[in-house]
Amino acid sequence: MNNFTADISSLRTPCYVVDRGRLASNLTILKNVQDRTAAKILLALKGFAMWSVFDQVSGALAGASASALFEAKLAKELFGKELHLCAPAYRGDEIEVFTQICDHIVFNSFSQWQRFKPFIDDSNVSPGLRLNPQHRETSVEIYDPCAKYSRLGITEANFRPDMLDGIEGLHFHNLCELNSDSLARTLAAVEDKFGQYFHQMKWVNFGGGHHITRPDYDVDLLCELISDFQGKYDVQVYLEPGEAIAINTGFLICSVLDITYNEMPIAILDTSASAHMPDVLEMPYRPEIQGASTPNDKAHTYRLAGPTCLAGDVIGDYSFDHELKVGDKLIFCDMAHYTMVKNTMFNGIALPDIVTYNPSTQEFTVQRHFEYEDFKNRLS
Numbered sequence: 001m002n003n004f005t006a007d008i009s010s011l012r013t014p015c016y017v018v019d020r021g022r023l024a025s026n027l028t029i030l031k032n033v034q035d036r037t038a039a040k041i042l043l044a045l046k047g048f049a050m051w052s053v054f055d056q057v058s059g060a061l062a063g064a065s066a067s068a069l070f071e072a073k074l075a076k077e078l079f080g081k082e083l084h085l086c087a088p089a090y091r092g093d094e095i096e097v098f099t100q101i102c103d104h105i106v107f108n109s110f111s112q113w114q115r116f117k118p119f120i121d122d123s124n125v126s127p128g129l130r131l132n133p134q135h136r137e138t139s140v141e142i143y144d145p146c147a148k149y150s151r152l153g154i155t156e157a158n159f160r161p162d163m164l165d166g167i168e169g170l171h172f173h174n175l176c177e178l179n180s181d182s183l184a185r186t187l188a189a190v191e192d193k194f195g196q197y198f199h200q201m202k203w204v205n206f207g208g209g210h211h212i213t214r215p216d217y218d219v220d221l222l223c224e225l226i227s228d229f230q231g232k233y234d235v236q237v238y239l240e241p242g243e244a245i246a247i248n249t250g251f252l253i254c255s256v257l258d259i260t261y262n263e264m265p266i267a268i269l270d271t272s273a274s275a276h277m278p279d280v281l282e283m284p285y286r287p288e289i290q291g292a293s294t295p296n297d298k299a300h301t302y303r304l305a306g307p308t309c310l311a312g313d314v315i316g317d318y319s320f321d322h323e324l325k326v327g328d329k330l331i332f333c334d335m336a337h338y339t340m341v342k343n344t345m346f347n348g349i350a351l352p353d354i355v356t357y358n359p360s361t362q363e364f365t366v367q368r369h370f371e372y373e374d375f376k377n378r379l380s
C-alpha cells in the first residue's frame with residue numbers, strides 16, 4: 001500500500017483516520033463487480049460501521065447487512081437502501097421491529113423459521129435460511145463457520161425440504177479474508193448438498209469474507225462464478241463483505257508516551273492492542289506500521305505496547321531507522337475494519353477519535369471525540 005503522506009502534526013492521538021480517497025478506490029472495484037454481474041453487494045456492518053462515511057458507501061452498494069438490533073437500526077436510520085439481517089438466533093421481543101425495518105431476514109434453523117413464520121407472513125420481509133456448507137476454507141478455528149459442532153447454519157442432515165413453504169432465499173457464509181478460489185470450492189460443496197433447492201429460490205446470499213479489494217484478488221473468477229450461478233438457477237446473488245469495503249482505507253495514529261527497558265527497549269503508546277485493535281490479540285496478527293520493519297531489520301528495535309494494565313497488551317516488536325522518542329507519532333496501517341466496531345474503554349482509557357481525511361482538499365475532519373461521559377454512560 002502506498003504511504004499515507006498527509007501532514008498529521010495537527011491530529012490529537014490516538015485517532016482512527018479513514019481516507020475517503022482510498023475508500024472510493026475500494027468502492028469502485030465493488031461497483032464494478034455489481035455492474036459486470038448484476039449481483040448486489042451489501043456492507044456487513046459487523047466489520048465497518050463508521051456512519052460518517054455511509055453516504056459515500058451507500059452511493060456505491062445495494063444496501064447493508066446487520067447482525068443484531070442496533071446495527072439494523074443504524075442501517076435503517078443512516079444507510080438506507082436494502083437492509084438484510086442474519087444472526088444465529090432472534091429474540092422474541094425484537095422480531096416485530098425487525099419485520100418492520102428489514103427487507104431480508106435469514107434464519108439459522110428450521111425451529112427459528114417455524115417460530116417466527118407468522119410474523120414474516122404478516123410483513124413484506126423476504127425470508128431465507130442459512131446453510132452450513134460443511135466445507136472448511138478458513139484455517140483460524142474461531143473464524144471458521146464450518147468448524148466441528150458449529151452452530152452457524154443448517155447442515156445437510158438437518159435440512160427439512162418439507163418446511164420450505166414461504167422461504168425465498170438461501171444464505172451461506174464460509175469465508176474469512178479469502179480469494180475467489182475458496183468461493184469456488186465452497187459453491188461446489190453447497191451445490192452438491194443443497195443445489196436441488198436453488199431453482200425454487202429468488203435469491204442466494206454468498207455471505208462475506210470475500211477479500212475482493214485486495215490487490216491479488218481474482219475478480220474475474222468471482223464475476224464468472226456469480227454469472228454462472230445466476231444463469232443456472234435464475235436467482236439474484238448477494239454478497240455481504242465487511243472487510244472488503246474498508247481494507248487499507250484507514251490508519252490508527254498514536255503517540256509514544258514513554259520508553260522503558262527490560263532486556264530490550266519498550267515503547268509505551270497511547271493506543272492499546274487490547275482496547276483499540278483487539279484482532280491483533282484475537283486473530284492474532286501483526287499490523288503494519290508505516291516506515292517500520294521486522295525486529296533487527298532496521299537500526300532500532302522496540303517492543304510496542306499499550307497503556308493498559310493487561311500484561312499482554314503488546315502489539316509486537318518492530319524496528320525503525322531512528323530512535324523513538326516521547327511524542328513521536330506512529331501510523332498503524334489497515335485499521336478501519338474490525339477496530340471501531342470492536343474496541344472497548346477497558347481501564348477507562350478513551351477511545352481513539354474518529355477522523356475522516358479528504359485527499360482532494362487535504363483536510364481532516366474529526367467526526368467524533370470521546371469523553372468521560374461515554375465511559376460512564378455504559379456503566380451504572
Ligand SMILES: *Cc1c(COP(=O)(O)O)cnc(C)c1O
Nearest residue numbers: 044047173208209240241242243
Ligand atoms: C462476518 C460476516 C460477514 C462479513 O465478513 P467479512 O469478513 O468482514 O467480509 C458477512 N456475513 C456474515 C453472516 C458474517 O458473519
